[in-house]
Amino acid sequence: MTSRPTIRDVAAHAGVSKSLVSLALRGDPGVRERTRERILLAAEAIGYRSNVLARSLREGRTMLIGVVISSLENPYHTEIVTSVEEAAESAGLSVLLAHGSRDRGKLTGRVESLLDLGLDGLVVVSSWVEPQVLRRAARRAPVVMVGRSERPVPGVDAVNNDDEHGAALAVQHLHATGHTRIAHVGSSYRPAGLARRHGYAAAMRRAGLGAYVRVLDAFVADEGLGTLLARALEDGYDAYFARNDVEALDLIDAADHVAARVPDDLAVVGYDDSALARRSRPRLTSVQQRRELLGRRAVDLLLSRIDGRAEDQHLIMEPRLIVRDSTRPRTDPD
Amino acid sequence: MTSRPTIRDVAAHAGVSKSLVSLALRGDPGVRERTRERILLAAEAIGYRSNVLARSLREGRTMLIGVVISSLENPYHTEIVTSVEEAAESAGLSVLLAHGSRDRGKLTGRVESLLDLGLDGLVVVSSWVEPQVLRRAARRAPVVMVGRSERPVPGVDAVNNDDEHGAALAVQHLHATGHTRIAHVGSSYRPAGLARRHGYAAAMRRAGLGAYVRVLDAFVADEGLGTLLARALEDGYDAYFARNDVEALDLIDAADHVAARVPDDLAVVGYDDSALARRSRPRLTSVQQRRELLGRRAVDLLLSRIDGRAEDQHLIMEPRLIVRDSTRPRTDPD
DNA sequence: CTGAAAGCGCTTACAG
DNA sequence: CTGAAAGCGCTTACAG
Missing domain, CATH: 1.10.260.40 (lambda repressor-like DNA-binding domains)
Known part of the structure; x- marks a missing residue:
């Protein structure tokens, strides 16, 4: 003092x-x-x-990178943050974290103020940051997008999870455990949600189950998930692939209300393999994105960009399926 | 660029x-x-x-405050962060967030590196930061502790939740809804956990239920929570006050395994009123700390300290009980 | 109303 | 090996 x-x-x-x-x-x-x-x-x-400020002023670089997330409440995002931090630390960089509390305008503000600090780079872990904000940011410092942005932005690197493939893993697992009437639960029109939905439909068709493609979309239907589920159960749908773990748990909740049991009456697969998936009852089978890798690659991209790489780079990471109690064990043919 | x-x-x-x-x-x-x-x-x-750096160097203050939390995975903490940010923003300050991923050494490192940035102040939302680290930090910048530290640190302001009172609210509610054999679930010896345990015991005695004081402490007992619960149920304990929502949900999980229903066979009260409490089945009755107030007061303390206040200040905030489905509705005398 | 000057704390050539 | 000097970008007295 x-x-x-x-x-x-x-x-x-x-x-x-x-x-x-x-x-x-x-x-x-x-x-x-x-x-x-x-x-x-x-x-x-x-x-x-x-005095870090004085040194940075003199050196022209701050050894600081920023990480922007939509909200602290999404454990999937915060786990990526942690992995970015670890990778940054071993490269001698410190991480400044900013979030938008689910508020788009605030998010833009946070991006700007991080950049005003003279960061050496920015990792964006939020599909809510507007493309033009990303574009402007990329003129001031290297920017890496983790996950999909609303559309690809020139000058911005990206590292993505392969959501289509993740959806396919879920469908294949459900199919292999004896289900054919497999519905998708998802009411999001954000980039990741759309990719999962498309991946689901494509995988169904590839499995010869195109006729059973069905999406429980509470938003478009303007009906409660419970109603949609009840109808689907009547129609014989005994397997559900949800767009994320939260929607999967909502579905299990709805099933509980109509006294349908998981996995006996219906199997459920979530997405994200979040902490929720591990602690819910029943534990949730879920598609896992390689969070620790996503973070590490993001920092790699930043560093190579700082080193002068000129061309944009987009990386795609493969997810894997973590099988737990919300789906039947694999049925061995006998 | x-x-x-x-x-x-x-x-x-x-x-x-x-x-x-x-x-x-x-x-x-x-x-x-x-x-x-x-x-x-x-x-x-x-x-x-x-150039923010240049201006800060010149002005001698950065208009930046730091917030330190143990881990991003604790929603209770992240909600406080958000409230600190809001208060800071309206005071024209930006917030830098750092966390320790549940690692004490890392936490210390983050505190130091935030301070090296020349922050105008630091809000610590983690009981894991060591007293001597707090002490040293307070010599470099104003420091406010949100929640309890391991022991009071001279030179560090604090804003606390009244955990004893929170525990008393839980006990009173359970008592008022017809329970007398009320056990406490808690295996933490961190400051907040201890305060809640003491508050529980004191409230039991005040209610004339001193004879029924019982603590399910899986750590000390070195037995699973399931075993402890089974024994307590046998002994007629039909109400449980847990040290936090996570332990409350673990208890409900254990009850499920022995086919005991909540709230019919046993009532459960959690603590923190986290997002978990709102989305669990059954929704959890929980003690709510006034997060938005805690954050605001923390920033107030920081500002007045920056303005030159010399004496330490400790604020205590009163929690309230949010009643949901894991306890019986209040029994009207009839 | 406007311009030249000093200085925040640091690092890096540049002479000794 | 060591010391004096310049300059990173900014703000603030201080003369005009």
Whole structure:
């Protein structure tokens, strides 16, 4: 709280010049070991900490990257944040986190203010950031999009989960465990939701189940999920692939209300393999995105861009299926 | 990405001096309106953005505060973060968020690196930050602790939830809905957990139920919660107050395994009123901490400390009980 | 109302 | 190996 000691104070305390202190602190080989030690001790003694602002101003880079997420309430996103942080840390970068509390305008504001800080790069883990905001941002610093944006933005790198394939994994699993009437639960028209829906329909057709394609979309139907489910059950649909874990749990809840049991009466597959999936009853079979990889790759892209790469790069990561209790075990042919 | 325009570029473009640009940008009344407009237009035209680093270096304050949380996975904490942000924003401060992913050493590191950035203040929403780290931090910038730290730290302000009272609310509610054998579920020896346990025991005694005080502590007992619950049910315990929502849901899960129904066979009260409480089955009765207030007060404390307040301040906020389906409705005397 | 100057704390050539 | 100097981009007195 009392005014912070500077390099000049260290110099005075160690009886050397200002610049020598700087050299010693950053381990320049041209400083005699004994001198260096004396300086380090002096710094320690007066509680000196390098002023990051001043250094950044001088160096022209901050060693800071920003991460933007829509909301802290989405565990899938926060896990990606953690993996970005780990990768950043091992590259010597610190991470500043900003979120928009599900508010698009606020999100834009947070992006701008992060950039005003003079970040070295930005990782966006939110499909809600508008393309033109991304575009503008990319003119100020390298930007990597994790997940889909509303549309591809030139100048912005991306690392994506293969949502079509994730949906296919779910459909294949349900099919292999004896189901044919497999419905999709999803009321989102965001990029990821759409990709999963398309992936579902395509996988159904590939499995020869095109005739059974059915989407429970509470938004379009303007009916409760419970009503939609009851009707689907009547029609013999005993398997459901939900757009994410939350919708999967909502479905299980609805099933409970009509006394249908999971997985005996209906099988359910979620998406995201979130903490919810692991702790729900029954534990949820779910498509898992490789979060730790997504984060690491995002930082890689940032670093190579900072190093001067000019062309855009888009990475696609393959998800995998985690089987738990909300679907039947695989039926061995006998 | 091309080198950022500076105040000097704006000056050249508008045909005025560097300092005039600065004055105009910050709305100094001594600049003629027409001139100011011309300068603003010039800034706009060349895409000028003030360099926050340079300004902070000059001004000696960053208008940035840091918020530290243990982990992004705790929704109770992230909601406080959001409320801190809102309060900070209306005071013209930006928030930098750091978390420790449940790792104590990492948490310390994050605190240090935030402070190295020259923050104007720090809000700590984690009981895991060590007292000596808090102490050291408080010498560098104002620090406010939200929630309990392991012990009070001189120089650090605090805003707390009244956990003893929260526990009492739970006990009173269970008692008022016809229960007398009320057990506590909690295996945490962190500050908040201890306070809730003490509050529970005290409230039981005040209600004349001291003889029924019983704690299901899977950690000390070194037995599964299921076993502890089964035994308690045998002993007639039909009401449970859990240290937090997660433990409450674990209990409901355990009850399910022994085919005991909530709230018919046993009533359950959680703590935190997290998103989990709202979406579980049955919806959980839970003690709610006033998150939005906690955040606002924390920022108030920071601001008054920045303004020079010297003495420490500790605020205590009262929680309230949110009644849902995991406890019986209040029994009207008839 | 306007311009030249100093300085925030740091790092990096550049002479010694 | 060491010291004096310039400059990162900004703001604020201080003269005009």
